[in-house]
Amino acid sequence: MPKMRPPPPPPPRTVQLSIFSWNSRLARYVKAGQYENAMRLFQQMKQEGMSPDKFTFVRVLNACANLPALEEGRSIHMQIIQSGCDSDIYVCNSLIDMYAKCGSLEDAWRVFNTMPSHDVVTWNSLILGHVRCGQGLKALALFQQMQQEGMEPDPVTFVGVVNACANEAWRVFNSMPKRDVVAWNAMILGYAKCGQGQKALQLSRQMQHEGVHPVPVTFVGMLNACASVAALEEGRHIHEAIIQSGYESDVFVGSSLIDMYAKCGSIEDAWRVFNRMPRRNMVAWTAMLGAYAMHGHANEALAHFKQMCEQGVEIDDITFLSLLSACRHAGLVDEGLCYFESMNSDYGISPTNEHYACVVDLLGRAGRLHDAEVLIKTMPCEPNATVWMALLGACRIHGNLEMGECIARRVLELDPGNSAGYVLLSNIYAAAGNWDLSATVQKLRLERDVRRQQGRTWIEVNNEVHTFVVDDQEHPQINDIHAELERLSVQMKDAGYVPDITFMLHDVEEEEKLFHLCHHSEKLAIAYGLISTPPGTPIRIFKNLRVCGDCHSATKFIAKLVGRAIIIRDANRFHHFENGLCSCKDYW
Known part of the structure; x- marks a missing residue:
């Protein structure tokens, strides 16, 4: 009797993911800031025949809003209408938020006007959209209309309105019963x-x-x-x-x-x-990491990050921003590049323009200008002015005129209203002794009505904040401050201090440069601190711009001569001066 053949194996079954599984994956991508991955997953979902529901649309609109991706958002809006989800208030609120964040207030208003009813989230999204687009007074008017319709304002929305138009918001606040x-x-x-x-x-x-x-x-x-x-x-x-x-x-x-x-x-x-x-939650751990980074304690920052990982603390994009800042402040190029690479590969976090700017600055300060430029050109997202500014700043430090000119053009194209681009390019020309081109750049800035940010330094003494500008004559104790600076200047000169007039980028006589250099706002604030606080107490001053090289050098001498710790916070980081040394090790 012939043997019977076994039946053929059944064909492999295709596992059909549920809409819940798709939405869960979308939510994970959006939460992790991987918005492009979320968009690709949405397309894959449709290709496999799965019909999106209202939860799908809410998540993918969130991705569009954060990219931002206006045209893709409009396409999804059409799909929402076809699916019949356009009457759902959560979907409509997400549409308003997406259009507002993408800069299309007209589309946001069209959605708002077609909604049968509005809730607090609807109003908040529309108001904050106007705030983001610089329409503070319109946002305030909407805020008042929202109150008239009996809606309780969200504090975050009120914060946004105050940000946009503080005086008008104050008037509304005072009129509240x-x-x-x-x-x-x-x-x-x-x-x-x-x-x-x-x-x-x-x-x-x-x-x-x-x-x-x-x-x-x-x-x-x-x-x-x-x-x-x-x-x-x-x-x-x-x-x-x-x-x-x-x-x-x-x-x-x-x-x-x-x-x-x-x-x-x-x-x-x-x-x-x-x-x-x-x-401690993630916010507390990250706050401490940021503290180490801004004070230049790189080794402590790296050890703190390791401890976060060992204790299972959630890591996010802000954590990595602080970590990369710690590396750039200490010149830890290899470590910084390693952490930057691990963001996506190990933690699934897509770097933003801020992260790229940090790494560009890290490479640029180390003199690796070409590597920094290559990194920018290979970015998966469009680099913004901040990223190019980081490279322009490195060109200024290393005196690379040719690259600086090229990068400055990109910066001014992307952000023509940012005075820093004009100032950096002008300073590059001035440092090279090309005063004519330096003046031409400054003239262009004035013609475009771009105001240069004035350098200010302030110090808190007896619970009162005192602010100084260069060559300040307004402070009531300015004569005593000048006398203290004169006294210090003699002692510093005897100790070997030589003023660095290369940091006075003006085509004037050397004697005038020395005068202005001696009266920089940092030096005025330090001198006021010395005459206004008990001997031996630390002096803390704060500057809105980067501390200049000569002031940095002078402060090392002053700290040693007076036997005090002097702490300066500038636009980038903290400098701790003590015994003639700075915590930044002259790398900043």
Whole structure:
């Protein structure tokens, strides 16, 4: 009897992913900031015959908003209409948010006007869209209309409106019949975020005077305000109030304390707060990492990151931004490149323009200008002006005139209203002794009505902030300050200090250059600190621009001569001067 053949194996079954699985994968990509991957997954989903639902559309619109990708968003809008999801309020809110973030307020308004009803999220998305597009007064009008329709404003929205038009928002705030803690918090946070820290602190005092008690969010706003104006002593008083209120264990308050102490120049206090926190979330860990980075403690930053990984703390794009900043401030090129590579390969985080700018600066400061240029040209996203500015700054440091001219043209094309591009190119020409071209660039800046940011340095003494500009004559103790500088100049010269007039980029006589150099705002602030504080106490000053090379050199001499620690925070980082040395090791 012949043997029967076994039946053929069944054909392999194709596993059909559910809509829930697709949406979960989309959500993971969006949460990780991998918006392009989310868009590709959405296309793959349609190719495999899966029909998107409202949750799919909400997530993919979020990806479009963050890229931004206006045309793709319009295409998805058409698919939403065809699917019948255009009446869903969550989908409509996502459409408004997408159009607003992509800069098309007309489309956002069309969606808004076709909606049968609006909720708080709808209004907030539209208002913040106008804020982002620079239409502050329109945002304020919408904010008032929202209130008239009985909607309770989101504090974040109020913060955005205050950012856009502080004076008008203040008028609305004053006209409120009832100002609860939410309204106060919004104003305090708004002023802190839009650079009006003193106004925010004034409001917090007024709030307490009117009998409204601070809550954790209030303290966060107050600490942000202290950080923005480097008001260390006021920050310490607020810390005492936090302890008395029982909010010291709040993780968000603790994170804000770390950030405040770090930005006010006291890394030791920042560490003490972090070390005493009963529990720490990602924000607290990242705040401490950022503190190490801005103070130039690269080794501590790398060790801190390793500890984060060992303890299973979630890592995000902000974490890597702080990590890369620590590497660039210390010139750790190989380590920085290694971490940059691991962002995507090990953590699934797509680098943004900010991360690329950090790495370009890291390479540029190390003299690897060609490598930095190659990195920019191979970026998967379009490099913005900030990325090119990082390379332009490196050209200024290394005196590469040819590359600097080329890069400056790109910067001015991308951001013609940014004065830094004109100033850097002018300085490159001036450093090369080409005063005619330097003047031509400055003339172009003036013709385009681009105002140069004035250098300012400030210092807090007895809870009062004193601000100085170059050749300042306004301070009531300016004669005493000049006398102190004269005294220091003699001692510094005897100790071997030689003024570096290459940092005075003006075509004037050497004697005039020396005069202006001696009266830079940094030196004025240090001199005021010396005559206004007890001997031996640290001096902390803060500058809105990068500290100049001569002031950096002079401060090393001053710190040694007076036997004090001098701490300077400039636009990039902190410098700790002590015993004739700086923590940056002259690499900044």
